[in-house]
Amino acid sequence: MQLAEIHIHPLKSCRAQLVEQALVEPMGLQHDRRWMLIGADGQFMTGRQFPRLVLIEVAADTQGACFTAPDMPELRVERADMNEDVPVEVWRSAFAARTGSWDADFWFSDFLGVACRLVYVDAHTTRRTHADPSVPVGFADGYPLLLIGTASLADLNARLTQPVSMRQFRPNLVVQTGQAFVEDGWQRIRVGEVVFENVKLCSRCIFTTVDPEQASLHPKQEPLATLNGYRRSEAGTMFGINLVARGTGLVKLGDAVEVLA
Structure with a gap:
């Protein structure tokens, strides 16, 4: 076999990026599901409720990510811009993520037609898998x-x-x-x-x-x-x-x- x-899905629920190779990290594939959108209540947003998320394409690198979507200008977000701690929740798992790019918040809110914020998580996350508390998981x-x-x-x-x-x-x-x-x-x-x-x-x-x-x-x-x-x-x-x-x-x-x- x-x-x-x-x-790789750098943004939770975005269009998949098919690659020829990937680095496996404790949190999974490098760049996979490190970015996410949240509503005003901190709850995660996915394609279940907002199907247009699957149209967003993301090219991630070690410094940040570029986001593209139909009829939208390209958006570049640097990890260094995500400098504000914010509480988030994914399936009843509460932990801290980082936010800070107002340009990104307006961009995604405009595309989806609903107010939202872009958040980022790195290897320092406190979130862990249900099966093994030693294994970190992103979004x-x-x-x-x-x-x-x-x-x-x-x-x-x-x-x-x-x-x-x-x-x-x-x-x-x-x-x-x-x-x-x-x-x-x-x-x-x-x-x-x-x-x-x-x-x-x-x-x-x-x-x-x-x-x-x-x-x-x-x-x-x-x-x-x-x-x-x-x-x-x-x-x-x-x-x-x-x-x-x-x-x-x-x-x-x-x-x-x-x-x-």
């Missing part, structure tokens, strides 16, 4: 990384009248597999030079029904409706696995994927 795709829903096998998507698409892309499920790592949902049973894997642990199957929500190209909700809630028919359990409708990295290093397209346990 080989690593087939690498997806991801709960875990640093998400992996999906290509055969799992192929199995789903064979059941749909209109196939969907991998972008719809917002993974970080996509592995070329020959058997649908084989990844569910992996406990530990090595991708290139990094070992990962499967800590939990990923329960899917209404966000999977947002078309990543059109920013529109599917009228019949596909592909979630079909997934509910054969992947639903007491824990939710599962598609993909949540990972934590047991080390750091580089992963690249074509890297061998080895199941260790």
